[in-house]
Amino acid sequence: MMKKIKSTSLNEFYQEAVSFTGKDIQTLLPPGIHKEIGHFNVFNISDTLKEVKRKQVMPYNRRAYYKISLIRGKNRAEYADKVINIENNALLFATPKVPYHWIPQDENQSGSFCVFTDEFLVKNKSGVVLDELPIFKSGGYPVFEITDEEAEEIGLTFRKMKKEIASDYEYKYDLLRNYVLELIHYGQKLQPATVLHPTQNAAVRIISLFIELLERQFPIESPNQKLQLRTAKEYAERLAIHVNHLNKTVKESTGKTTTEVISGRIVQEAKILLKQTDWNISEIAYSLGFEQVAHFSNFFKKQTSMAPLAFRS
Template sequence: MEAVTIKEFYQDVFGNICPVIASFLDETTTSDIGHFNVFDISELYKTCAGKPAMPYNRRTYYKISLIHGKNKVEYADKVIDIDDYAILFATPKIPYKYTPLDSSQSGHFCVFTKDFITKSNSGLIVDDIPIFNPNSDFIYHITEEQAREFEAVFIKMHTEINSDYAFKYDLLRNYVIELIHNGQKLKPISATPSAVNAASRISTLFIELIERQFPIESPTQVLQLRTAKDYAERLQVHVNHLNKVLKELTGKTTTEIISGRITQEAKALLKQTNWNISEIAFSLGFEEVAHFSNFFKKQTAVSPLSFRDKLFEIYK
């Protein structure tokens, strides 16, 4: 599964290319500083004929949204209802579904890639920022007064991005950091339980998180999530609950599903690359080649080397 680029995201969400965003769809325009853009939600509704629900998908960008209107956000076993003002900090590591519940939507949002932040001289790494931690809360209720304060920053963004100031992206980067720091002072909105759809949401997000790890494209790329505990922590559910949900829906345990997907990737790497067994083992998160060999043999009844040798015999 390939990542959804910013360009593909806008095309998916708005359908036909909207005039407001058309100029942003050339992904080479800001290749030297990372991608950044800012939008007025009400203007998008007018120009792009409404903003539909945002489905579960992979994202390569970070997003900060100032929301005004009735909306629903679904994440794992949580449902968050937004009745008025809120601000949302989305990261590629947190899959969620965002649904506007009426047409009276206003506010602003900006999108940016990891490179946009890391291009700064501060050496700041966006994934190290607490508000973008996968285990943090990312939707915050705010008052009308607080909304005006956030909006003031977004208005400065709108003004600056249309300016011809030579260092405008440095200034825009500072505005993003200002939004982040102000957001980290807030308290999150409490989620309401939703047992009806929670199981299907958890399983959907679990599968998405697995697929985000693949394909492995380089021997230096190392699998980040390997155990049931890793996935449960990312989804913010108890590991036993995750296992129960997946067992009921798929008939397999969390570990069985993870092992099956790692084995599938191992076979692909053995077939399609000339990497040695040690490189494949490392990329799949095994510290010792022997551990990988034992794992692979347990899953397939043959060793990785025997599996590859048989392939060579077939193609001779």
């Protein structure tokens, strides 16, 4: 049985990091990071796999940050309807927008990865907007199979990161930003790994990643937080599949339409916000992606046969 690790924030990432490294949070956090805009850190993959059994799924489902990984070993990356097999070495770029599962195929795993928020690169004078870069755009599969020589070259950059993050150099985070950009540009010059189209278990992957992407939108923790994905088409675009394919798979697997599944989760969150917060109806409507209160009220009443205020009272 594959184990799926769920997490939605940097805080939860560090709680997990404590368990897989045996170190406390204060030790794991980079010195001086709280003085910075955004967040950055770097890890050894061998630490994260210390207690991971063979063939355990390691999904990247953390919506708060980006991740660049140098992975050395036999692995498989599973997207919604694509599977990428890696025999030796890979450079992987992960965005919070596109879910996938990474599955080690043997116990000989090594390498490094860094995590960072988009705000981390704000201070860079190049004015980089991560989601506008080809390597982080939705619909792609940024997994690059690389040679041993390329892996050594990329590994050197990660070693520089580890050395620099532990230093007391006043401008170390400016240097670390440059290292991140160096990896991004290195990846953009590479050719993507071969993408396969296996039919076996494709529906299972699509449903799993669709639900993962749906749940990643929640919980709504602030009236200023707005639901980003509302329609079947928007989810299909993130999963890089045709909306008709998503609709067919969801219907066959759940007996419900994609819209019904999405609406059901939105109304579930609406009930929580109505009962557990003091936000007004306008704030709740906005956070759930409704531009007008009347639209939210009509939606909620259609789903529950009650008006939002009546449910709250």
